[in-house]
Amino acid sequence: xxxxxxxxxxxxxxxxxxxxxxxxxxxxxxxxxxxxxxxxxxxxxxxxxxxxxxxxxxxxxxxxxxxxxxxxxxxxxxxxxxxxxxxxxxxxxxxxxxxxxxxxxxxxxxxxxxxxxxxxxxxxxxxxxxxxxxxxxxxxxxxxxxxxxxxxxxxxxxxxxxxxxxxxxxxxxxxxxxxxxxxxxxxxxxxxxxxxxxxxxxxxxxxxxxxxxxxxxxxxxxxxxxxxxxxxxxxxxxxxxxxxxxxxxxxxxxxxxxxxxxxxxxxxxxxxxxxxxxxxxxxxxxxxxxxxxxxxxxxxxxxxxxxxxxxxx
Numbered sequence: 001x002x003x004x005x006x007x008x009x010x011x012x013x014x015x016x017x018x019x020x021x022x023x024x025x026x027x028x029x030x031x032x033x034x035x036x037x038x039x040x041x042x043x044x045x046x047x048x049x050x051x052x053x054x055x056x057x058x059x060x061x062x063x064x065x066x067x068x069x070x071x072x073x074x075x076x077x078x079x080x081x082x083x084x085x086x087x088x089x090x091x092x093x094x095x096x097x098x099x100x101x102x103x104x105x106x107x108x109x110x111x112x113x114x115x116x117x118x119x120x121x122x123x124x125x126x127x128x129x130x131x132x133x134x135x136x137x138x139x140x141x142x143x144x145x146x147x148x149x150x151x152x153x154x155x156x157x158x159x160x161x162x163x164x165x166x167x168x169x170x171x172x173x174x175x176x177x178x179x180x181x182x183x184x185x186x187x188x189x190x191x192x193x194x195x196x197x198x199x200x201x202x203x204x205x206x207x208x209x210x211x212x213x214x215x216x217x218x219x220x221x222x223x224x225x226x227x228x229x230x231x232x233x234x235x236x237x238x239x240x241x242x243x244x245x246x247x248x249x250x251x252x253x254x255x256x257x258x259x260x261x262x263x264x265x266x267x268x269x270x271x272x273x274x275x276x277x278x279x280x281x282x283x284x285x286x287x288x289x290x291x292x293x294x295x296x297x298x299x300x301x302x303x304x305x306x307x308x309x310x311x312x313x
Contacts, residue, residue: 008113011089015029027060070298071294078154081096123150169231191228207254240277
């Protein structure tokens, strides 16, 4: 059965799948990245995991994979196939596409994790059928991906979609990126967790606890949550103004709050738009499979284009 390898590399773990031509997940597996042993160990773990998947497909599906797609965090030069930088993994300028091509003997595509997840949401999930969408992942940080006619824009230098570093509160809280007042410092799951822990006096409280407290009417929780929603709405309206998407797809851990997030967020965005067309705001549909599915799409795209990254001799 013709299939591709899909690998989604996170800060501590890797999710992988063998994906059929119709998007079916034919085999799934997980591994630790081994980041505690350093960046070289992470690269070695990726190569070994990919080789295992390649062998599994050959043994159990009748033929080896035709291509591979890999999604990684941090700064990614997708056209050159280089994982430029990832703070959580400690690597710099890793030629991951070439390394994997050499190991597997097949074409390999490399993508940014959030943009790759957005690609899956746009083609297979909540944005399916939309010609233009903007995907936003609300996790430890905030990042996004702008989808246009079935692909996600990476930008001239691989930085497109970094909505988490749009300044929404000038002269506000300092951000590790060097700016002050970034959206990520107010509306990420990490930011809400920090604000709620301080407000309720429990250092172990997190964003999910804050959402639960909102439903029970806790005034401090309502305040913390409202500030995060307001900041997120400000950032999203900036994206709407610049990109004019038809659909806004919101994913990540904070989106798991459901209507506690989406009802006030839709109202806040609607309140802020003036001349802009209000997009549909929907939750992501694919959950933690989005990265693997998106990596599979990157690999399948290699097989349907005339200019694919060559396998090293």
